[in-house]
Amino acid sequence: MASAEILQTLGNKYSAEILDATDEPQSAQELSDELGIPIATCYRRIDELTEHNLLELHDNILSDDRRRIKVYRRNVDTVHIDFEESLTVDIEERSEVTNKLDEAWRTLSES
Numbered sequence: 001m002a003s004a005e006i007l008q009t010l011g012n013k014y015s016a017e018i019l020d021a022t023d024e025p026q027s028a029q030e031l032s033d034e035l036g037i038p039i040a041t042c043y044r045r046i047d048e049l050t051e052h053n054l055l056e057l058h059d060n061i062l063s064d065d066r067r068r069i070k071v072y073r074r075n076v077d078t079v080h081i082d083f084e085e086s087l088t089v090d091i092e093e094r095s096e097v098t099n100k101l102d103e104a105w106r107t108l109s110e111s
Contacts, residue, residue, distance in 0.1 A: 007081060009048050018045050018055070025058040025071040046072055054079075 009015055014037050021031055032042040049055035050072070058073040078092040 006052055006054070006079075009052050009054070010079065012045060012048065014041060014045050015049060015054075018042070018049060019074045019076070022055060022072055022074040025073045027069045027071050029069075031072075049074075 010019075014035065017035050017037070018031055021035060026034070028039065028042050028046055031037065031046075032039045035042075037045070046055060050057065054074065054076055055072050056075040057070055059071050060068050061071055063069050075093055077094050080092075
């Protein structure tokens, strides 16, 4: 993926806030409420972030009123941007160990 495209996505209003808030899985509605983002804008940012592999669909949970709700979690731990010689964006994805620990904790907390 082109570094400029990632930088543009990260520069969109609310993208960084959404990534920061999704260390733990959250739904679009939860993000909208927590961050004060209009829901339509929240969905657009989620789509852009998932398209660039910065955010992932973590699960499709069943709500108390029996509706399916998508929850998202960031797919990256760090993003490094360098302008020294040319624009480069290095992304460090969440480690597999972190993903497995998160999944185990989620499973235990649902029991």
